[in-house]
Amino acid sequence: MNSRPRTPEDPQGEDSFFDRRYWPASETGLRHRLFRLLFHHESRGERNFDLALIVAILASVLVVLLDSEPGIKVRWHLPLYVAEWTFTLLFAVEYAVRAWVLRRPFRYVVSFLGVVDLLAILPTFLSLLFPSTVSLTVVRILRLLRIFRILKLVKYSDEAGLLILALIRSRRKILIFVTTLLTIAVIFGALMYAVEGAEHGFDSIPTGMYWAVVTMATVGYGDISPGTPLGRFLTSALIIIGYSIIVVPTGIYSAELARSMRTQGKLKLRCTQCSLGEHDDDAWFCRKCGSALPTHP
Structure with missing residues (x-):
């Protein structure tokens, strides 16, 4: 049986991206259009917004880096300061809109991506109360983690999961x-x-x-x-x-990585006769007792 994506209309799907945190608060109107713009990447406009967001993120990081250079800071401190606050306000608005368009905004706020978005804007506001925290604004580079979601680098995400799994096993x-x-x-x-x-x-x-x-x-x-x-x-x-x-340690990790790669292409199907699991994705019968597997894709 092929998996289907989880959507607000079909909450029983299997696409983890559309979990309850990312259900839109409205199916029509402005909030729904903003939800599509912020959380989807299918149409040209949505992809253009993602690219503009990446450019803004990179530009904001460049501003922080340039402002840390004493020679540049002396001559261009005011323009860099204005640019820093401009980016911070833009990101703050985007953060608020992301929470506003969701049906359950608190789940987004406490999620990993929500915390990353908050860290991108919080240090600049804290710098008003605690000047020593100005250097913390560089944590906005964490927002670049969105690139993996925007570009839908699924295969790279899978490979990263494979590396982490091998590390956990070893x-x-x-x-x-x-x-x-x-x-x-x-x-x-x-x-x-x-x-x-x-x-x-x-x-x-x-x-x-x-x-x-x-x-x-x-x-x-x-x-x-x-x-x-x-x-x-x-x-x-x-x-x-x-x-x-x-x-x-290289040998230990390599051995576990090879083991994980061997089992990556195996389904978690369990034989009803001998209870053996992790069969090859093209297997119809159990490799231990020869019984027919209960299901097959």
Whole structure:
């Protein structure tokens, strides 16, 4: 059975975009037209509005970046300040209209996209009360997350979900790996603190742990280095350990990613005889017991 999109007229559909947060407050009139303009991207006018919104977002970010440069700020502070408030007021109006045209505006306000929209306008208003928050206006770049929805990059969203799924599946192995690294860092940090001491910069065990992490990561800033033969021997051993284990998280994640990719094209159909799930999308029979699957697309 093919899936159908969920719409206000058909709330039982399967398109997650049209959940209850995005039901229009009216089926006709101005609120319905504004709903189509703000939340849909099918017609030419709706796509043009989305493109204009992207341009406004990029321009507002550029204004914030230019205003952070001292030389530019001295000469162009007033025009940049006016532009910043112009963009903020435009985004505030858009935020209010988005909430107004929805049947359940509170669900939009507390949703991820609603919070992102609020963060795009809130810092500028806070700067009136707390001047130190002016730099927070750069969070408006979070609004660029809408690009994935506007351009309907579904396949990229699916791939992002696949990467996240593989990361979640490998979280326990990665946690054990990180715990092992921290243990090694504590051991070698304590050894270097005892061997080298404050004379060579190892004035505490946390400092030795910092050096151990930098050494294992093969970064080697050089701000702290051993000065004794035993310390250099420990350093050489830690470098070898670092090169040996640096590929471990990559292997763990790659294995889980390959596993997720293998099961990506499988349906969550469960055999009624042996209860085996995740069959191939072209399977008619269970791969374990040979029984006919209950349904097939």
